[in-house]
Amino acid sequence: MSAKKRTRRGLFIVLEGIDGSGTTTQIGQIMEWMRKRGELALATAQPTAGPIGSMLRLVLNQRLVSRVHKSGAEPVDPAAVALLFAADRLDHLQHTIRPALESGRHVVCDRYVLSSLAYQSLDTDLRFVRQINEKALAPDLTIFLRVNPDVAMARINASRVERDTFEQLAVQRRVAAAYDKLLTSYRDGTVVDVNGENSLSTVTTDVRQAVERLLD
Numbered sequence: 001m002s003a004k005k006r007t008r009r010g011l012f013i014v015l016e017g018i019d020g021s022g023t024t025t026q027i028g029q030i031m032e033w034m035r036k037r038g039e040l041a042l043a044t045a046q047p048t049a050g051p052i053g054s055m056l057r058l059v060l061n062q063r064l065v066s067r068v069h070k071s072g073a074e075p076v077d078p079a080a081v082a083l084l085f086a087a088d089r090l091d092h093l094q095h096t097i098r099p100a101l102e103s104g105r106h107v108v109c110d111r112y113v114l115s116s117l118a119y120q121s122l123d124t125d126l127r128f129v130r131q132i133n134e135k136a137l138a139p140d141l142t143i144f145l146r147v148n149p150d151v152a153m154a155r156i157n158a159s160r161v162e163r164d165t166f167e168q169l170a171v172q173r174r175v176a177a178a179y180d181k182l183l184t185s186y187r188d189g190t191v192v193d194v195n196g197e198n199s200l201s202t203v204t205t206d207v208r209q210a211v212e213r214l215l216d
């Protein structure tokens with residue numbers, strides 16, 4: 001087979017933002033738009049639904065339960081949590097992301113390395129988090145949905161039950177500050193900052209335009 005006929009690798013697109021920033025909604029919008037354009041794409045997320053991702057959900061749920069009820073088992077060591085996220089990611093790359101990209105499909109992923117750098121660096125050394133994620137494939141485009149923590153928290157509270165609001169808001173603010181600090185170091189145009197507080201249709205248009213620029 002000539003080089004020209006070889007399948008063109010798909011594009012790897014990531015959505016990022018604090019909790020309640022709307023990444024999952026926007027992935028749905030991108031998928032619908034891509035389908036209409038006739039693009040083959042796979043929507044996926046981290047933590048995954050696989051064995052390591054399931055373990056992470058257990059860890060995250062346990063953390064929430066012990067925070068809300070001030071009881072429960074000892075929290076898992078933050079460095080161990082960071083390792084689990086990195087392990088889940090490598091497994092996801094191996095079994096899902098790379099095969100899809102190599103078969104010519106685009107991959108749209110809800111959260112990736114930047115989530116680990118922002119969230120895990122709150123209680124773990126950032127250098128360590130970077131180091132354990134070194135083997136992760138770099139995305140072609142990361143879309144950061146910028147939403148103020150108070151706005152994001154109000155969205156979460158309107159849609160979910162039982163949360164320790166104050167503590168959660170304080171955490172969200174720290175995560176938002178961590179993202180901001182990290183984002184200043186991406187100057188190669190692979191990270192696009194989108195105002196996630198606009199109306200759904202405006203956010204969708206902004207996100208679509210960023211993807212369109214990459215595809216064309």
Ligand code: TYD
Nearest residue numbers: 019046047060085111112115116117119120
């Ligand atoms: P997510 O599935 O996006 O949240 P939800 O279940 O509410 O839709 O992610 C779960 C949490 O995991 C979220 O608070 C962000 C956090 N997270 C990290 O701390 N590090 C990571 O590397 C990733 C991918 C997620």
